[in-house]
Amino acid sequence: MRQHYELGQYLRHRYKDFLNSSYDRQEIYVRSTDVDRTLMSAEADLAALYPPQGHQVFHLDLNWQPIPVHTVPVKEDKFLKFPILNCPRYQKLREETIGSREVQEKCQENQDFLNMISDKTKWNVTVVNVWKVYDTLSCEKTHNFSPPSWATPEVIDRLRELNNFGFEILFRLHKTQEKSRLQGGELLGRILRNITKATDASTPTPRLKMIMYSAHDITLVALQMALDVYSGITPPYASCHMFELYQEDDGSFTLDMYFRNETDSEAHLLTLPSCTEHCPLQDFIRITKDLISDNRDEECRLSSGTMQTELILAVALSVCMVLLILVLVILCWRWKLKKRHSRIPSSNNEMA
Incomplete structure (x- = not known):
């Protein structure tokens, strides 16, 4: 909690000229996985990011105010809780990887x-x-x-x-790009859609200035592996991956990525492979396009070829089982018939 509170202080200082000094619900949206520790992390961040001011102070002895943190049940979370389940195609890729x-x-x-x-x-x-x-x-x-x-x-x-x-x-x-489309690409796609919406002049105002997601180390790993910027070091407590959108003097947009993985340290710039440090937004979208699924539910299904092969194997196995049962029934019937015949007395015995 102390580390996340410190992260909130860092974000307050970093964006002091961008965010309002007091909380405005139309400026920020916060979502967390439905896990106690990530919900508490978000609340600790927000306690430092938006300490109450003026009319927001509702108790003189409490330097805190409630700020909404949204969530959905874990089974319904399709972009923050990893690995995202209920995807037969990904499960098959994972099994193939383990068997490699x-x-x-x-x-x-x-x-x-x-x-x-x-x-x-x-x-x-x-x-x-x-x-x-x-x-x-x-x-x-x-x-x-x-x-x-x-x-x-x-x-x-x-x-x-x-x-x-x-x-x-x-x-x-194994098949990294396809895995990204079914895993980290989901979060990346959500982030880029939010950013693209912010650049659209037709988007109604007021517009959100910050969207904050509170999740897990594996969430960051999935995202950073999809982007090919993962350092190979498991993100520690209170790590923060930031996407910052800038509008240049000529009206174009660029997208920066920063990663802060240590308390009391400055965030360092991440560069998307095949792009510059301050990557033009359209280039960023173009480079990452193949990492984002247009229809994940469809891609999660097993291919028709794979399904056909599995169906053939299932039918063949069923036929074998039926034949085995049939052979056992015949053998059992013959055994009972033989046993019954052995109990029938011969005519000589009857005469004796």
Whole structure:
């Protein structure tokens, strides 16, 4: 909460000549994932970004005012909570990635290490779920808890490497562009639509000056991997990726990206590959166009070829099962018939 409050102070200073000094609901819109910690993060940011002034002070002993933070249930969140589920095509891409030679070799190289972690944590740790161990230890370190004796700096470094490899499995390695269209491209598309709307002179006024999203480290990773600006370092607490729209003297628009990943530090400029530092908005949109789906629900469906293959396999399996059941029935019938015949006395026995 202290880190997010400090981030709010940083944003207040950075945009002091752009945002109103007092809260105006027509100026800012805030949305969070429906998770307690991200909702609280947004509220901590806003407490410092908009301390109450004048008539907004409703209690003299409270330097705070309530500011709306919007959300939707996790199952309905289609652009902030990652990985976005309910997408068969993405699930298939993920399975293909896990089954790839690169991932399997990584698993084999680290199997003894993962077995050791599993033994220490009493939990089955794999390359896919190792992030849960690393994330727990990272949180404990941030809050000044002493790590368990087995969590040496060397172990933490290796966990960090595997944690980042897990992000690669989710968003890169195999058919990266298609994964982006089904994952990080959703958030990117939402951001660019908001920005484009802000440049449209026909948009009714007053217009929003800031849209703030409060989410998770993996949300930033998905976005930055889609943009190909991810540094390979898991974003720490209170990281902030900023998109800033500027109108130049000639009336054209440029788009800057800044990333602040440490408390008490200045944000650093990110450059979109194939563009300049202050990227013309239309170039930014053109370069990222293939990363954004026009109809994600349609793209999430399995291709007709894949569906046909799976249907054929399902039918073949069903036929095999029916034949197996039929053979078992016949064998059972013959066994019962043979057993029944063995119990019928012969004519000689009857005469005896």
